[in-house]
Amino acid sequence: MxxxxxxxxxxxxxxxxxxxxxxxxxxxxxxxxxxxxxxxxxxxxxxxxxxxxxxxxxxxxxxxxxxxxxxxxxxxxxxxxxxxxxxxxxxxxxxxxxxxxxxxxxxxxxxxxxxxxxxxxxxxxxxxxxxxxxxxxxxxxxxxxxxxxxxxxxxxxxxxxxxxxxxxxxxxxxxxxxxxxxxxxxxxxxxxxxxxxxxxxxxxxxxxxxxxxxxxxxxxxxxxxxxxxxxxxxxxxxxxxxxxxxxxxxxxxxxGGNAPFLVLEDADLDDAVEGAMYAKMRNGGQACTSANRFLVHSAVVDDFAERLTGRMAALRVGPGTDEATELGPMVNAKRQRDLAARVDGAVGAGAKVHTGGEPLERPGFFYPATVLSGVGRESVLSVEETFGPIAPIIEVESDDDAVALATDTEFGLAAYVYSRDLGRALSVGERLQAGMVGVNRGAISDPAAPFGGMKQSxxxxxxxxxxxxxxxxxxxxxxxx
CATH class of the missing domain: 3.40.605.10 (Aldehyde Dehydrogenase; Chain A, domain 1)
Known part of the structure; x- marks a missing residue:
């Protein structure tokens, strides 16, 4: 057209x-x-x-x-x-x-x-x-x-x-x-x-x-x-x-938000990765409801990281106007530079890059889909809103550990939780301090639902x-x- x-x-x-x-x-x-x-x-x-x-x-x-x-x-x-x-x-x-x-x-x-x-x-x-x-x-x-x-x-x-x-x-x-x-x-x-x-x-x-x-x-x-x-x-x-x-x-x-995406040890990992792709990559990660940090139980963290990496690495990068594009550019040069600096800082502190991790050498403000594991709990990727296609994975040991880490923030806009046990997922979801919680789903926005946050969100x-x-x-x- x-x-x-x-x-x-x-x-x-x-x-x-x-x-x-x-x-x-x-x-x-x-x-x-x-x-x-x-x-x-x-x-x-x-x-x-x-x-x-x-x-x-x-x-x-x-x-x-x-x-x-x-x-x-x-x-x-x-x-x-x-x-x-x-x-x-x-x-x-x-x-x-x-x-x-x-x-x-x-x-x-x-x-x-x-x-x-x-x-x-x-x-x-x-x-x-x-x-x-x-x-x-x-x-x-x-x-x-x-x-x-x-x-x-x-x-x-x-x-x-x-x-x-x-x-x-x-x-x-x-x-x-x-x-x-x-x-x-x-x-x-x-x-x-x-x-x-x-x-x-x-x-x-x-x-x-x-x-x-x-x-x-x-x-x-x-x-x-x-x-x-x-x-x-x-x-x-x-x-x-x-x-x-x-x-x-x-x-x-x-x-702003700092949405946690909780993957409990009994989660269906196919469903969790599918939800993660939407919650993280909608609008290239440039969304206030975007999954900002992935809190994954140690029993499934390696499997989840491998599956998510495969999906993220396969995304086609290009101009937004191209019908084949699955990941467009960041909105401006400042956003691109900020993402690069955050990833560099996390890697310097010991995080492992599974895919992406460096700005693309091409005109425009592109940054690739990036998956990191071993991200520190005090990393800027963990405590601040990233607003880009970066998925930091943080290992947790229990539901209580995940909830404590998820709520240890001044923000409370959105959160996500995945578990095969719906009662368990609902119980964890009710403990999260967020205005909106996705339970076994990565899409939460709906004009018929109230949209807004708690705390400083x-x-x-x-x-x-x-x-x-x-x-x-x-x-x-x-x-x-």
Whole structure:
């Protein structure tokens, strides 16, 4: 498929997004080559102020729009995304480097948030009950929070946008979407798609920049911005909390992880390796739910390492746009350098490389699928989120040993456990301090399930029945009749 029609369409959208007199732009690179594929407007304070003005002006009418109408618009957005699956998937492969298979799967996953929250929009409830004293009634209603600032990461540029936009729009909020500087083109595409689906002017604004701290500071300076939803690293999340504290802004955070993948001694190793390949290699390992460390019982550690190595070594590396590619590039040069440094450090401390272990000598930001055993429990690969195709294997001696090591972290987003004994797996899974646990499965994300973490992996939940409530306030009316 030619990329030109998609890029031409995106360039047209960018021209409408940028002010006519603005020449301030930044480059979007193809991580498969390191070469620019587009120039994007770098919005300034004036553009941010104008977007907040427009979003605040549009808020009363959009909040008052019938839930059924908001639902119909979100259903239309779902249908449009699926109808335009191929160009949108190609665009993500171009700007982020993910494989065509991963990109297509993401479009389907992202579209499902529009459908799920289209159905939730007409189920926003309230309550009427008699006060215990009997003299009056207690009535509660849910109201939209207001103008929402949505900050999304580069690794899932469509899904992370729709996971925030869909509930915000369903709740009756207006939105300012700030995508990551590595992957702004998908967000621009989605902004146009929502307009074509029937979202009124002023309700959604896509703000592109490679200077995110400035944009967030400008937006949060305006008292009309009443909601912030952020997906990204824990250090940035902490900084945002400090900023939002001054005005007590409603804040949701989906932050970093350090997901343990527990393989108990009675696990079905074929199933465990299959789950490991998905949990580790989805999106090239660049996922917050990615299995970050493999805690494998000593009785099966060598067998598991051999099987996983065979699967990882066989992955076809290439540009994300190539249909045959099974592992694309990392998103940028910094990510590639960081992976190399972490592996070098682990090897220097005694870890054994089973496959991979060195950057590939080719244009772009490629790093091979890598399996390491003998990784120390204090290694940076064990204690920090890696965000890449590296599988460090750590030997454990018992369920208690595995659980203790799995929970010895400030993070608590996702975890995985494999055992042939379902009761045992569930028992271990309940002891893991994680917001999401995969029990004998490596795929856990679902728009119908609550997504979020414990400890320093975040605040609040996205998706599921809980997701829309992040964009609603409860108002209580004391009524006597």
């Amino acid at each position: 030619s990329v030109d029609p998609t890029l031409t369409h995106v360039h047209g959208l960018l021209a409408r997004l940028a002010p006519p007199t603005s020449h301030d732009t930044f480059s979007v690179l193809d991580p498969s080559t390191g070469e620019p594929i587009a120039e994007v407007a770098r919005v300034g304070a004036a553009e941010v102020d104008a977007a907040v003005d427009a979003a605040a002006d549009a808020l009363p009418a959009w909040s008052a729009t019938a839930p059924r109408r908001r639902s119909e618009i979100l259903h239309a957005a779902h249908a449009l995304m699926l109808a335009e699956l191929e160009p949108l998937a190609l665009l993500m492969s171009l700007e982020m480097g993910k494989t065509r298979a991963d990109a297509r799967a993401e479009v389907r996953y992202a579209a499902e948030f529009f459908r799920w929250f289209a159905e939730e929009a007409v189920r926003i409830g309230g309550e009427l009950r008699t006060a215990p004293g009997g003299a009056n009634r207690i009535a509660t209603v849910h109201r939209p929070v207001g103008v929402a600032l949505l900050l999304t990461p580069w690794n899932f540029p469509a899904a992370m946008a729709t996971r925030k936009l869909a509930p915000a729009l369903a709740a009756g909020c207006t939105a300012l979407l700030k995508p990551a500087e590595d992957t702004p083109l998908t967000a621009v595409y989605l902004g146009d798609l929502l307009s074509r689906a029937g979202v009124p002017d002023g309700v959604v604004h896509v703000l592109t920049t490679d200077r995110p701290a400035e944009l967030v500071e400008w937006a949060l300076a305006d008292a009309r911005v009443r909601k912030v939803s952020f997906t990204g690293s824990t250090p940035v999340g902490r900084s945002l909390l400090r900023q939002t504290a001054d005005r007590v802004v409603n804040t949701s955070l989906e932050l 975040g605040l609040g939940r996205e998706g599921g029945f809980e997701g829309i409530h992040e964009y609603l306030e409860v108002s209580y009316l004391a009524v006597a009749w």
